[in-house]
Amino acid sequence: MRSQTEWSILAVEADTGEVLIESDPDLLLPTASVGKVFLLHHLAELLDEDESLGRLLLRKDSVEPVADSGLWQHLDVPALTLNDCARLVGAVSDNLATNVLLDHVGLAPVQAVASRLAPGGSMLNDSVRDVRTPEDPPTLSLGCAADWVAYFRTPHPTVLSWLAPATDLSMVSSAFGLDPLAHTGPVPTDLANRLQVWSKTGTDDGVRAEVGLLDVAGRRAAYAVICRFEGEVVPVLGQMRAYGTLLLDVLQGG
Template sequence: MSADELARSVRPWPAATTRGWSYSVRTVEGREVAAHRADEVRSTASVGKLLLLLALARAVDEGTLSADEPVTVDAVPPVADSGLLQHLRVPVLSVGDLAVLIAAVSDNLATNLLLAVVGADRVDAERARLGLHRTRLLDRVRDVRGPADPPRLSEGTAAELSALLAGLARDEPSRAVASTVRGWLALGADLSMVGSGLGLDPLAHVEGEGGVQLLSKTGRDVDVRADVGLLGADGRWFAYAALATGPAVSADGGVTAMRDLRDLGLGLRDALLRGAPARRGAPTGT
């Protein structure tokens, strides 16, 4: 299958013809094979937590932080919505435990705790090292955003995010960091978007199922549906980033956006199984 044929196999989606959609699909060598408005900056909601995980993985690899370092759960104010930690009675967790909660269930309280330990400056420095110019974690998670607060948790472009995931598949920025982050992303339980049609068990898909494996991070807000990751089948892999924002989401409560994200996953799976030009033997979850 040629790159042009692959591009036709994953687009157009009905919603992707509107201004509210951006997507980018790459081989894990980094070649972009399908894209739509991929350089537009959009709100990415919890996808930005990936930058925090990358900064932590580097700090642990370099020995400036320990994954076993204990963190007191009440060290930051409580925060609601996604996550399990707010419902648990455990008073202390390790830094590594916080990362698992963030990757698996996009835990908001764990995010704010880990951000307090790692530091926003270290996250931003990691962003710069990775060559991300318009993809940023802007703030901690807040129940309410006031006029003096950053307007959103994170933002980015589909092009930068798909390139970031392709780099992780190539063991960038280093084998240790990439392996750690891929292991976390393999735990992601939110398969409601790109993964929704793949027949995977949301709670146990680390080793893949039915010839398909997914490592991903999603983000969701009132007017945001975002999903970035690595999708593999038959030993082949693609890196993808798909961002739907604004009217593309809010007009019908996200129904169309979620349907089209599902179609992206199915299209990529079918392209991979038909032998599209993706590298074989790309990474498993670890």
């Protein structure tokens, strides 16, 4: 029987690999939307081969409607470029854009990317579903901190560009004092420090996860904080913020 709260946590200095924070980094846990990064990485590699693919128009009615996170479901525009769909996934974890992109490229190639990049077993299991039946994968994605820190030590630059405007700063990043709607460039924290973060979060019932890269005055840390829990979410968010505060303090030389 599992405990009520399980954590997989790791933060390392990106350049040196020095471990800054660590707790059960190889534990695989549900990560909700975090696994969408594998889709973004696959798209980035396709664009490396043919950048014109980014201008391809994809229609929102090519898949069934899906609710929850995202903006496209609320917009009139019937089609967006592949690049803009990826931007929506990076910025607001857009579920409809995710499914449109998966419908276009296929789930299997994305899972092949995950198998190549994540030896610890992190995986995008499925497209986004409003309702999961017993025949469906039980969770959108699985992940462990070790896999995600390894990825964000050397992330694809195009993926970082899509993640830069990510608006969900409710977890680890809540400690960084950033404007959720305007933080795509370095933000002065004082005369000596400039701060920038690229992150992807995942939210589901009993799941909170954030993975990413934090830069403070040129010193970078790849980090991942993943939690599966029972009960109230507020204490979990408070602990995630505490890990963010600790990470920021370490990078600032504390």
